[in-house]
Amino acid sequence: MDGETxxxxxxxxxxxxxxxxxxxxxNREATIEKDCTSITxxxxxxxxxxxTKLEFASLVTTKPLEIIAEAIAEYLT
Structure with a gap:
């Protein structure tokens, strides 16, 4: 990844x-290389x-993005 994120x-x-x-x-995703075989x-x-809509703020999470990343990782391994 040439040292760039x-x-x-x-x-x-x-x-x-x-x-x-x-x-x-x-949404913003940054890919950070840990070593030659793994990333964060x-x-x-x-x-x-x-x-007036702040009661919905607790619903906003990165969980859907986490599920997608885990599915991709499982597919690639």
Whole structure:
């Protein structure tokens, strides 16, 4: 990976948490090489919402991204 940390950013534009009232909901994944056979994926979710919708804030987690990463790792090994 040449010492650089690849970063992927995606913003949800419809459905999911957008339907719950979140105005901005970007996901960011950084891939960090541990050694030649393993990596760490750092997932970050940031969001903006009206104060009246803050009761939904506890629903926002990186768990779906974790499940996807684990499925990919299992497929590749």
């Amino acid at each position: 690849p970063v992927k950013e995606a913003e949800v534009i419809e459905g999911g948490f957008k339907e719950l009232g979140f105005d901005v909901y970007p 994926i750092r997932s970050t979710i940031t969001y903006e919402s009206e104060d």
